[in-house]
Amino acid sequence: MLGLFGTLNLGARSLQTQQTGVEVAGQNLANINNTAYARQRVDIQTSPAISSYYGPEGTGANVVAITQLRNSIVDGQIQNENSVGSYWQSQQSALQYAQADLGEYINLQTSSTSSTSNDTTSGLAGDLSDLFNAFQSVATAPSSLTERQLLLNKAQTLADRLNQTSAKLTSLGQDLNTSMNNDVSSANSLLSDIAKLNDQIVNSEIPQGGVANDLRDLRQQKLEQLSQLVNIQTSTAANGTVSVSIGGTTMVSDRKVLDTLQTYDAGGGQMLVRAATSGTPLTLSGGSIRGTIDVRDGALKTLSSSLDTLAGQLIAQVNTLHQAGYSLSGTTGADFFTGTDAATIQVNSALTGDPSLIQAAGTAGASGDNSVALALAQLADQPISGLGNQTFSSAYSTIVSQLGNNLSTANQQLADHDAVSSMLSKQRDSVSGVSVDEEMTNLMQFQKAYAASAKLVTTVAEMLDTILSMKT
Amino acid sequence: MRVTANAFSSSLIAQLNQLSTRQYQLQNQVSTGQRITAPEDDPIAMQRTMDLNTAAAALQQRSTNISNLQDRSTLAYNSLKSLKTLSDRVGELATQADGTRSPEELKSYATEITQIIQQAAQLMNTKGANGYLFGGTQTDQPPFAVTTDANGNVTGVTYQGNSNVASSEIEPGVTLAVDVPGANTTGTGPRGMITDSRSGADLFNHLISLQNHLLAGDTASIAATDRSDLSKDEDNLTYQIGTIGAVQTRLDSASSAASTQSDSLSQMISKEAGADITSTLVQLNQAQYAYQAALQSSTGLLQRSLLNYL
Numbered sequence: 001m002l003g004l005f006g007t008l009n010l011g012a013r014s015l016q017t018q019q020t021g022v023e024v025a026g027q028n029l030a031n032i033n034n035t036a037y038a039r040q041r042v043d044i045q046t047s048p049a050i051s052s053y054y055g056p057e058g059t060g061a062n063v064v065a066i067t068q069l070r071n072s073i074v075d076g077q078i079q080n081e082n083s084v085g086s087y088w089q090s091q092q093s094a095l096q097y098a099q100a101d102l103g104e105y106i107n108l109q110t111s112s113t114s115s116t117s118n119d120t121t122s123g124l125a126g127d128l129s130d131l132f133n134a135f136q137s138v139a140t141a142p143s144s145l146t147e148r149q150l151l152l153n154k155a156q157t158l159a160d161r162l163n164q165t166s167a168k169l170t171s172l173g174q175d176l177n178t179s180m181n182n183d184v185s186s187a188n189s190l191l192s193d194i195a196k197l198n199d200q201i202v203n204s205e206i207p208q209g210g211v212a213n214d215l216r217d218l219r220q221q222k223l224e225q226l227s228q229l230v231n232i233q234t235s236t237a238a239n240g241t242v243s244v245s246i247g248g249t250t251m252v253s254d255r256k257v258l259d260t261l262q263t264y265d266a267g268g269g270q271m272l273v274r275a276a277t278s279g280t281p282l283t284l285s286g287g288s289i290r291g292t293i294d295v296r297d298g299a300l301k302t303l304s305s306s307l308d309t310l311a312g313q314l315i316a317q318v319n320t321l322h323q324a325g326y327s328l329s330g331t332t333g334a335d336f337f338t339g340t341d342a343a344t345i346q347v348n349s350a351l352t353g354d355p356s357l358i359q360a361a362g363t364a365g366a367s368g369d370n371s372v373a374l375a376l377a378q379l380a381d382q383p384i385s386g387l388g389n390q391t392f393s394s395a396y397s398t399i400v401s402q403l404g405n406n407l408s409t410a411n412q413q414l415a416d417h418d419a420v421s422s423m424l425s426k427q428r429d430s431v432s433g434v435s436v437d438e439e440m441t442n443l444m445q446f447q448k449a450y451a452a453s454a455k456l457v458t459t460v461a462e463m464l465d466t467i468l469s470m471k472t
Numbered sequence: 473m474r475v476t477a478n479a480f481s482s483s484l485i486a487q488l489n490q491l492s493t494r495q496y497q498l499q500n501q502v503s504t505g506q507r508i509t510a511p512e513d514d515p516i517a518m519q520r521t522m523d524l525n526t527a528a529a530a531l532q533q534r535s536t537n538i539s540n541l542q543d544r545s546t547l548a549y550n551s552l553k554s555l556k557t558l559s560d561r562v563g564e565l566a567t568q569a570d571g572t573r574s575p576e577e578l579k580s581y582a583t584e585i586t587q588i589i590q591q592a593a594q595l596m597n598t599k600g601a602n603g604y605l606f607g608g609t610q611t612d613q614p615p616f617a618v619t620t621d622a623n624g625n626v627t628g629v630t631y632q633g634n635s636n637v638a639s640s641e642i643e644p645g646v647t648l649a650v651d652v653p654g655a656n657t658t659g660t661g662p663r664g665m666i667t668d669s670r671s672g673a674d675l676f677n678h679l680i681s682l683q684n685h686l687l688a689g690d691t692a693s694i695a696a697t698d699r700s701d702l703s704k705d706e707d708n709l710t711y712q713i714g715t716i717g718a719v720q721t722r723l724d725s726a727s728s729a730a731s732t733q734s735d736s737l738s739q740m741i742s743k744e745a746g747a748d749i750t751s752t753l754v755q756l757n758q759a760q761y762a763y764q765a766a767l768q769s770s771t772g773l774l775q776r777s778l779l780n781y782l
Contacts, residue, residue, distance in 0.1 A: 126525075367611050378645070397519045444782075
């Protein structure tokens with residue numbers, strides 16, 4: 001038998017239990033907008049029974065644990081999907097910059113208003129066809145200085161645009177390296193945060209028992225942040241610590257950071273990532289760092305080298321024809337363009353000073369001869385073997401279309417990623433999300449139980465009074 | 473499935489984002505009238521549009537070429553017509569200069585021939601926008617230089633040009649030469665306007681010989697050689713008029729072909745890059761409707777929870 005004092009005790013424990021319930025409901029409601037938070041639940045167990053004449057008799061209930069509701073499979077999937085998403089995101093943003101740097105846009109509206117040109121694209125494509133059309137103009141009026149001057153202007157515009165585009169792409173490459181360095185240092189600080197949290201989790205779980213829910217929430221959030229930067233593999237040890245490995249190298253194990261990430265020059269300014277202590281080059285499989293490396297060494301490298309090839313071929317082909325021609329004053333052998341690639345192409349400065357030096361004629365002393373200018377103009381329609389047997393314009397439109405393709409793939413992949421990641425977060429929400437309705441119901445349940453327990457205490461107190469009043 | 477309070481708001485945000493993006497894209501398409509603007513919108517159509525644009529720009533350049541060539545050809549034709557009038561007059565004079573004319577009459581004929589030579593040389597030295605018309609590719613100096621003696625009689629006319637002509641592109645890969653050199657004694661290439669080895673034409677030398685024969689009163693030589701020589705020149709001029717006529721016809725047809733092509737090219741460009749306004753507007757309306765529906769339905773849901781009833 002519990003007796004009156006035992007029952008009073010039971011009432012007091014019940015009050016504590018219900019109060020904990022209210023506290024947990026309060027904690028859940030307070031964290032309702034905390035994305036890292038997983039909802040918690042009070043685990044209530046009956047207290048050990050005591051034996052009596054009538055068999056074991058209950059002694060009320062105790063709180064044994066506050067557990068959090070988490071689905072570790074969904075957590076793992078969210079980590080992986082984060083890596084995929086940020087991989088494409090970094091590709092998308094780099095390619096969007098490249099697209100803007102090329103400046104190749106269609107604008108149908110300009111065609112009707114501008115009378116000088118029926119060009120509906122801006123950018124290099126227009127400049128390229130302007131150059132060949134200017135050669136045509138010179139071919140039609142070979143001795144006209146006006147047409148020659150116009151040709152020089154168009155050629156200069158084209159050269160400037162190539163120089164600018166090349167410079168912009170180079171600086172985009174540098175920006176990508178900077179952003180990779182930032183990502184690497186963020187990843188390193190996340191690694192040390194995770195090791196610290198491992199330590200705190202062990203420190204708070206081992207002595208007191210139980211689970212450090214909130215620290216684990218925080219660690220999961222850090223892991224997810226890290227997985228956006230780089231694809232990670234995690235495993236949980238028996239003591240509750242999480243070990244993190246990247247590209248096969250263990251970075252965090254137990255409570256220590258074993259290794260960190262570091263960028264290094266793999267040769268020719270190509271920045272890659274390796275483990276700082278062991279020096280092993282890391283093959284990353286996702287995340288924004290890998291996305292940055294892939295877009296820099298893939299699409300953007302192809303873009304700049306294609307532009308360089310295009311410019312190089314243009315310089316070579318135009319110069320070969322131009323060198324054989326004769327200027328209005330009979331000089332010959334001069335280059336039309338100087339330089340070797342998109343970054344260095346320039347119109348020969350001797351020509352810009354004196355348009356009559358353009359070598360349009362096929363024979364000396366015949367100012368009306370246009371054979372070289374005509375051959376230069378007809379270069380526009382000639383397949384160039386150095387450009388895969390494409391003409392200059394179609395080689396360039398292929399370059400643009402390739403970039404567009406890469407970007408549209410990234411856009412598509414990101415849309416897919418959004419769908420997957422919203423599905424995953426719905427799944428996580430359905431397990432771990434806090435529901436106002438539920439918590440309000442719980443609050444009412446515990447409140448009522450609390451009131452009832454209090455009633456029990458007052459009832460027992462009255463009973464005690466009754467007993468005590470028997471002796472007067 | 474368990475649905476929590478934040479599930480509503482987060483999926484609402486995602487939906488509204490999607491619908492806003494869609495509305496933005498469609499609105500852009502409607503306001504610009506374009507289905508694609510940047511390469512990412514449709515890489516293949518972008519490439520085709522760029523190729524079509526290059527073709528359109530080249531076509532426009534060829535139209536400019538053609539109209540320049542038409543101007544030049546018209547100028548050449550006018551000179552040639554005047555030259556023909558002079559040549560007709562020479563024919564009359566050569567016919568009239570028979571044995572029945574007095575030496576004085578023949579001398580006055582000779583004076584007229586001298587004048588005609590000067591006038592013809594001037595015509596052949598016509599200058600266009602691109603230099604002298606009849607000097608072949610030697611466009612920077614007068615093609616014909618007349619030398620006279622103390623009495624003002626012409627002793628010689630020398631050709632200072634060459635027998636080459638420049639050709640320009642009027643259709644892709646098709647070039648056309650509109651110019652006629654003043655003289656061509658090489659036996660190949662375009663026939664010379666004044667002197668040509670193939671037709672035997674040599675107008676200035678024949679005129680000089682006529683002038684000299686008239687001065688000498690040698691009507692027998694006029695009848696024997698000059699008339700037949702001059703008829704060769706006459707034939708050559710007729711040939712040249714025919715040639716220029718043919719060139720002009722070709723230029724006209726190339727010009728009208730270019731404008732037809734230009735029309736069809738701009739149609740193709742707008743088919744490739746243009747937006748179908750009707751269907752785009754319908755889609756835009758749908759997106760707007762969905763957006764409103766999402767907003768309206770969610771405002772009710774988001775405000776309600778168990779709290780409203782406690």
